Amino acid sequence: MSELGNRLKEARIAKGYSLEDLQDVTKIQKRYLAGIEEGNHSMMPGPFYARAFIKQYAEAVGLDANDLLEQHKGEIPAPAKEEVRTTMVPPTPSRRQTFAKNSSRSSGMGEMMPKVIVALFIVVIIGVAWVFYQSLGTNDTAEEVPEETGVPYEEPADKDAAPAEEEKAAEEEPAEEAPAEPAEPEASIKVEGTEGETTTYAFSGPDKREMIVKANGASWVAATDQDQKAIFPAVTMQPDDSETVDVTNLKQIRLRLGAAPNMSISINGQPVKISEKPITQNIVIQFSAAE
Template sequence: MFLLSELGARLKQARMEKGYSLEDLQEITKIQKRYLAAIEEGKFSIMPGTFYVRAFIKQYAEAVSLDADEMLAMYKAEAPEPLITGESAGMSAPAMRRTSMRRAGKAAEAMPKIILALFIVVAIGIVWFLKANQAADMEPAEEINETESTVQVEQIGPEDAEDAAPAEDADSDEEESAQEKPSEEADEPAEPKTELAVDKSEGENTFYNLKGTDKVSVELSGKGRSWLSVTDNTGKQYLSKSLEKGQTETIEAEGIQWLRFRIGYVPGVEITVNGSPLDYAISGKERVTQNIIIQLGAEQ
């Protein structure tokens, strides 16, 4: 067991400042909750191996906005180096030789297959190259024949010019009809206006009614680093990621009952619904982590 009290305390403090529970952090990092707790308590003996310890510490640090390299350096400085006894060192050399021999044998068995695969790839490349060149050689001749068969030059005399005059009148009639079309299109009925209003707030959940439409387009703008996930009533997941400052994500849905936005750090996310900014009913200072539920098609 490693007693990394300073590393675990730093990570846990940053997690609490973000307002994350271990369940929230498990959803963000996809690391099992028991491993996250072990990192905070310094119980690295339950980890699958040293590689996973370093990888989990790096993901944990990035999720709570700490410097991952600094946390790994702290882990390296505090973690004791594993002891290697003379007996174990003496026994490892034959095992390594046996492993090397097995790998060499597998490589020798796979070599004919690799050579055959390379030969097939080269043959396919040669066939494709020849067909491409053949097609390129044929195309110019076809273009020349088409040009020679279709291009004709005619000289128009004064009498022919008078016969061609009605064509100009036809063009002017088409222009007039084209100018009349916008007035006909202007008579089309305008789309109904949508309205977004707060329905109720329960704990960290705030419900909004989007009236007058069953379509929604939500723009999420990063004002600071925050983790986000977006799902609907059917269980479909639209987004699950950390939104960085300056980044923008757009979610569009139609014909559903509601969209749920799980926001890890409310001050870091600005929401716009169908072109209108969403005002948080609960301020980010009062509750950092919130759920925003937008209910579609609510009646007036």
């Protein structure tokens, strides 16, 4: 076993990870992880993959990947340099070819110039005609309509009295009080039972539910619903990282925790008590509406 592989293996064991757990976190095949620990880099797909796998392994177990690669660069195969392909420089055209191209281009421009001049002349004529037509239209002023004069009409005072009395009566009538909304049921969570690495909880509370998963130390977590459909895949979490999930329409959620004592879970503010052991745990939460 190489010194680099020994350091990585010790860090993995200190985190409480097995090779299977590390495979879930990094998505690197278990045989490659074992090869890194044994210093067998020749089994990797190539030097680039060997460096990338070592860096990802180190980050998953909480080591400084760049510092580790620098300290043990003698043990890691260097990436092969790519060959630089030279490109053929196209031959420079001869003076005769250049002169022929310029001549054909000049003759084409000469043929197009009369057409361009005619088109511009037509556009100018249309513009002058449009301006002249607009000036004729503005000279035709509309006749002014004389304002009507006369005594303004005033409605009798009796017609205003009735609406005023109706408004006063409406103000005196007491407004109907809106019915009070029913109070939202309180949330509660309790342990139903524990079997091996799996602990089952029962949640009772409002129909709208939100779950918050927070890391207090290096750890990883994955979650599925009652149909084994992934809510989010296995993700590595560092201290103060958090995941917020809307679990309103779920009947059940199952969480797989690595380094479980470093995690905290709450639903609608109600904490889920996580046991200190084992390091890797399954948390199953079953939801039901409050009575």
